Amino acid sequence: MKKGIIVTFMALLAALAVTTVAAAAPTYMSIATGGTSGTYYVVGGAIAAAVTKGGKIQCTAETGNASVANMNLVATEGIEIAFVQNDITYWAYNGELMFQGKPVKNIRAVASLYPEHIQAVVTKDSGIKTIADLKGKRVGVGAPGSGVEGDVQAIFKVAGLTYDDLSKADFLDFAATTSRFKDNQIDAGFVVAGYPTASIMDLTTTKDVSLLSFDDEMLAKLQKEYPFFVPSSVPANTYSGITQETKTPAVMAILVTNDSVPEEMIYEFLTAMYGNLGDIAAVHAKGKEITLEGALDGLTCPLHPGAEKFFKEKGILK
Template sequence: MFKKKKTFFIFTVVILFSLLLTGVVSAQPTTFLSIATGGTSGTYYPIGGAIAKVLNENIENLNASAQSTGASVTNTRLIYNQEVELAILQNDIANYAIKGERQFEGNQVNNMQGIAALYPEVIQIIVRDDANIKSIADLKGKSVAVGAPGSGAEANASQILSLFGLDYEDIDEDYLSFGEAASRLKDRQIDAAFLTAGIPTAAVMDVAATQSISLLKFSDQEIKALNEAYPYLTGVTVPAGTYNGLETDVQTVALQAILVVDSDLSEELVYNITQAIFENRETLIAAHARAKDITLEGAKTGMTVDLHPGAQKYYQELK
């Protein structure tokens, strides 16, 4: 009798061990998250990669990865189609999406909620010093990179040109990513480029290292006009020394980069995501200096979509 019990015990142990090896018995299934960012030469990509690293190191059974994409407009559509779970995008684009306005007319995005505002995105209009461009009006007839198709930068380029009485018929427009625009500027194949990104932007630093460039600046009156037409655009200063050869401060406009999420994600998971981001800021800052702007105090500043309940719960607990 004892021998039979012993044999049964050994048999049971062997079966359990086999199940563990084959993964039939496991602790928790792994959750996979994709984070839509932007081009590799912008700010979204390193910030998104750092967020993925933080999530992987601090949330059990989670596998997060950053994807290089066409940025804001593309990212919004990826969220809408549930092809990614998180995305970084401009707050103006997010607002248009949830209201079904402008490029989202007839395609309202109704499954997108916010986690946190991240940092200011500066609209930088980079011009070669030898292209004789001193103002927006001088872009007429010039070869201009207006941003990648489906990017927030391209939307901003169109808005700004329009406000100054220009459109794409007045320029030789080229739809280029930040990296592509930098390469064309260095090779003198284009005269100027619109970029919307956190500063310093890697692509601009790359050009400034080998070319004499300038940033177009706006007057107080022009910034007021831009803000009245597009309330998300506010005045900001690019400090002297931000790029090689930039000897004076440059006044331009900026909006806000925000982190959004598919509203179908659970409250618990989004709570954990929000907590991991704010309790591991140093990891983000090590990846890109712009992450210094990611703070609890500014987490809701410029947020143009409703917060996900998981993020809201985290902020409420800190009050």
């Protein structure tokens, strides 16, 4: 009888040990970022390391194909978290532009990170001083269906312009935009990224270019029509030869997830990320702009319950 009791007791201990190990095992999750030469990839890697340091989640950063592709990954539950611009999130959630008629209602916001600026690069000899001056010019408007092109379309709508007003609308990614400038094939090109942007830094070493400044009236109209735009500026001397501050709209880089991701997972993710902001800031300048106080800025879809729980505890969300 006693032997049977001992065997049962040992079996219970073994089961308890297995349960304890399982409970202690880290949760695995991935973050979709961007190309290896971009800001998303570097900052995403730093965030993944910070979250892993927290001990409860084993987090990895994966290369991605920017905001639209990342949004589709999250929507189809192909990844747990992704970097996406808040304008793309707005269009996805509301079924507009590249998501026309196909609203993505299962996405949820995790946190807002830092601004990404609309940088309209122009050659200094083009005579382009305002958005209206783009008429009759060769303009790089972003890769087809990209967030950059969506922003350009929004800006053009508010400015009363269409692609037909241009000499040529060239659908180019960052690298191709830089290449076309170097080959004197475009007069202006749009880049949406956190400054300083490597491709623009490279360009200013070989070409005499500037950044197009938006006036206050245009910035106000843009924000009224499209709330995801934030009036901002690129400081003087950010790039070689551009010595004046450039007023320009910005969108926000945010983290999004799927509504099927467990509440506790997102809560622990945020706990570890904000608990190790110093590590993220040490890796990239944009990491210094990630703050708890700005975590809800410019969010354009509902918060995930795990994020709600975290930000309420921190007093950021009422």
